[in-house]
Amino acid sequence: MGRPVVISTTLLRPRFLNSTLCRTILIFVFLAFFHQQRLFWTYRNALSAKYSQTRFPEVPPGSWRQVAQPSSLDVHRLLKTRKDWKILGHGWEGNTFLFEGSVIKTFKPGRSPFRNCVPNAKGKGDQGARWPTEIPASLTFGHVWDGVLASASNASGGFVPVESWFMAPSSSSVPEWHLVTPFLPGGSLDSLAHKLRASNNKGFRDLDMQYRPSFNRLLRTFNTLHASGFCHDDVKPSNVFLQNSSHWLLGDLGNVRNIDHPFHSSQIWRDNHQLEDCRANDVVRALKSYLQFIRAAANDSFVFDEVFFEGKETLSRLFWWTIDDAKVMSAEELRVRSEVESPMQTARPYALVSASSYKEPSLLRRIFVSRCKRLSHAVNIALRARFSERHARFMAMTWVFGIQVSDC
Structure with a gap:
């Protein structure tokens, strides 16, 4: 008969469990790798879309020549006196200097890809073959080339004008693009807000009454930009400059893109909660920037926060x-609505628009955080217009693979 075969379950059970665990780990690793690859290519393509070129109107060969220099500006002298330039600010893409009534903006190659190709230039690198989009954009809207493309966009005076542009060695002897514009003593809306707040003499209603006409004129500039087929894509108080207290200029055109630019449908655009139509996105960001300016400049910002969610004051109703x-x-529709909700009107006894009702937080938060701070935080969120690509750069591993750009 022989002895019966006995299978030891004590031996099979660990082997079975180990096998199942290995399969589970392998499946998890495969799914994680698949997800990582999907995110990698999604954000790599999104960054490639962001740094793809903006198409500007074609001009005859030679029209992109050196901008005519005013008698007061000598480029050779400008470069020789580099040591006398006063630093105004440092940025990721370059530095900004002041010298004798001119602002010199430099662009460091390699920090972020230059999106546009220099006309008639061919090559793969940034140096020489590519230039910052801000230069052709500023020439398109802030200056006229020999009368070419002379249009309402150039005649409107709604954009920061250009004095000169050129490539020259920097202090580190690496050639850099330079963009020269007139110095505007009024600064930006950010600097104006700081000055007004320091004087501490006006509330938000008085400031709105004083500066709403300037905002309405700025909307005409956006209307010109959008009618030309472009969006600004970086509207914020620091990019609106003052020619004088009543005439605001749109500047920092480095992110100008065509309305149908692929970046406007990219994952980065959606992650930052931007509106699908870049023109509407510009307009809403412009209104948020204006409210940020009024709120920062007013000596009664706490009152601004109180009435913001009520929808009775003209400014909150407009928002x-x-x-x-x-x-x-x-832009035109917002300008019309801004005139309807004129600051000359008094506050309505009831809200005629569906203002967002402020919801009080939990009891614990109400105990430890004052209502003033809670409202301030809520208004900050409502007016927030930040834009970041940090997450995209991390997922696309740009520190290893860089950003893919097409050849010129």
Whole structure:
């Protein structure tokens, strides 16, 4: 008969469990790798879209020549006196200097890819073959080339003008692009807000009454930009400059893109909660920038926060009325609505628009955080217009693979 075969379960059980665990780990690793690859290519393509070129109107060969120099500006002298340039600011892409009534902006190659190709230049690198988009954009809207493309966009005076542009060695002897514009003593909306707040003599209603006409004129500049087929894509108080207290200029055109640019449908654009139509996105960001300016400059910002969510004051009514139709908003439509909700009007006894009702947080937060700080935080979120690509750069591993750009 023989002895019966006995299978030891004590031997099979660990082997079975180890086998199942290995399979589970392998499946998890495969899924994680697949997900990582999907995110890698999604954000790599999104960054490639962001840094793809902006198409500007074609001009005859030779039209992109050196901008005519005013008698007061000598480029050779400008470069020889580099040591006398006063630093105004440092940035990721370059530095900004002041010298004798001119602002010199330099662009460091290699920090971020230059999106546009220099006309008639061919090559792969940034040096020589590519230049910052801000230069052709500023020439398109802030200056006229020999009368070419002379249009309302150039005649409107709504953009920071250009004095000169050139490539020259920097202090480190590496050639850098330079863009020269007139110095505007009024600064930007950010600097104006600081000055007004320091004087501490006006509330938000008085400031709105004083500066709303300037904001309405700025909307005409956006209308010109959008009618030309472009979006600004970086509207914020620091990019609106003052020719004088009543005439605001749109500057920092380095992110100008065509309306149908692929970046406007990219994952980065969606991650930052931007509106699908870049024109509507510009307009809403412009209104948020204006409210940020008024709030920062006022000596009663706490009152601004109190009435912001009520929808009774003309400024808050204008904001929530715009937000209701944000997806289809245009610069002209917002200008009309701004005139309807004129600061000359008094506050309404009840809200005629669907203002966002402020919801009180949990009891614990109400105990430890004052209502003033809670409201301030809520208004900050409502007016927030930040834009970041840090997450995209991390997922695309740009420190290893860089950013893919097409050849010129």
